[in-house]
Amino acid sequence: MDDRFRGWAWEYSPVDPPYDYLLPLSEIAGRYCESMRDIYLHHVEKKRKPRTGKMVEGALYHKIVSSCVEHAKRTLYSMGIIDGNELGTILNQLKSEVIEDQLKRAPKPSPANRNGQWNMKTIRENMTWLWEYEVNQIVAAVERTRTVQPYIGLDALVNSAIPIVVEQKLDGRNLGLSGYLSADAFATEGVVLDLKTGEKRYFHRIATTGYAMVIESIHEQPIDVGCIVYCWLRDGIPPRVDYDIHSIDEPLRQEFLELRDEAMKLVYDQRDPGLPSKCYEDCPYWDECH
Numbered sequence: 195m196d197d198r199f200r201g202w203a204w205e206y207s208p209v210d211p212p213y214d215y216l217l218p219l220s221e222i223a224g225r226y227c228e229s230m231r232d233i234y235l236h237h238v239e240k241k242r243k244p245r246t247g248k249m250v251e252g253a254l255y256h257k258i259v260s261s262c263v264e265h266a267k268r269t270l271y272s273m274g275i276i277d278g279n280e281l282g283t284i285l286n287q288l289k290s291e292v293i294e295d296q297l298k299r300a301p302k303p304s305p306a307n308r309n310g311q312w313n314m315k316t317i318r319e320n321m322t323w324l325w326e327y328e329v330n331q332i333v334a335a336v337e338r339t340r341t342v343q344p345y346i347g348l349d350a351l352v353n354s355a356i357p358i359v360v361e362q363k364l365d366g367r368n369l370g371l372s373g374y375l376s377a378d379a380f381a382t383e384g385v386v387l388d389l390k391t392g393e394k395r396y397f398h399r400i401a402t403t404g405y406a407m408v409i410e411s412i413h414e415q416p417i418d419v420g421c422i423v424y425c426w427l428r429d430g431i432p433p434r435v436d437y438d439i440h441s442i443d444e445p446l447r448q449e450f451l452e453l454r455d456e457a458m459k460l461v462y463d464q465r466d467p468g469l470p471s472k473c474y475e476d477c478p479y480w481d482e483c484h
């Protein structure tokens with residue numbers, strides 16, 4: 195790996211940002227709109243991005259997974275070292291309360307948006323499935339850790355069995371990104387994790403790459419692995435989870451930087467790039483563009 199593509203080389207080309215703007219990483223990497231008109235509308239025309247039902251739904255799925263991790267850690271720290279199954283029982287007793295609380299507090303989709311409708315029953319079922327899946331993973335990890343290390347202390351148990359920090363807040367300004375980035379999760383072994391509940395897209399790896407470079411710019415430690423967790427939650431099909439574990443290599447870093455520079459130039463030039471050959475159905479800006 196050429197060190198010029200590490201996040202800590204942010205004062206030098208090609209990592210240093212070419213303009214003074216700060217753009218959200220999710221907008222640079224989320225290349226659903228191939229022409230970048232979404233970036234033009236948001237940052238040049240200052241149009242607020244309408245909140246679609248799918249966006250709210252996705253946020254709820256992210257929230258339920260991070261809540262489960264937080265509750266598991268909190269339970270362990272408050273109760274001390276307990277049996278994995280006991281932890282599972284406690285977490286599953288909390289399930290309904292947490293889900294209902296999150297549904298109650300979720301922002302509503304924009305009424306004017308054509309994708310504003312959402313199916314509460316399906317969302318509740320999916321959140322239940324995600325919570326139970328996560329609990330099972332944590333229970334297994336706690337049991338495995340206690341079996342291998344029977345004399346382990348509490349802090350070491352929590353960090354070995356649940357070695358991730360969820361919703362990690364990151365300052366991306368060195369790379370021309372927002373100062374309040376939020377990575378889904380960062381594993382203590384130096385792996386960036388991203389959770390997706392939609393279709394697999396090639397550019398999802400750009401987001402993990404961007405987060406990895408931001409972490410490198412802050413901590414000056416190499417981050418070479420990204421992991422995208424795909425949760426397939428479709429009506430009538432049993433949910434399943436797939437992992438895309440990939441290396442954060444030079445071509446991906448280059449692609450991320452090229453996208454960032456292109457987005458920044460578009461904002462600087464205030465140039466409307468027009469519509470791509472095909473707009474995607476769920477685009478929040480559909481009504482604006484069509």
Ligand code: SF4
Nearest residue numbers: 227231232473477483
């Ligand atoms: S509607 Fe089409 S052009 Fe407009 S932002 Fe969405 S994908 Fe891009």
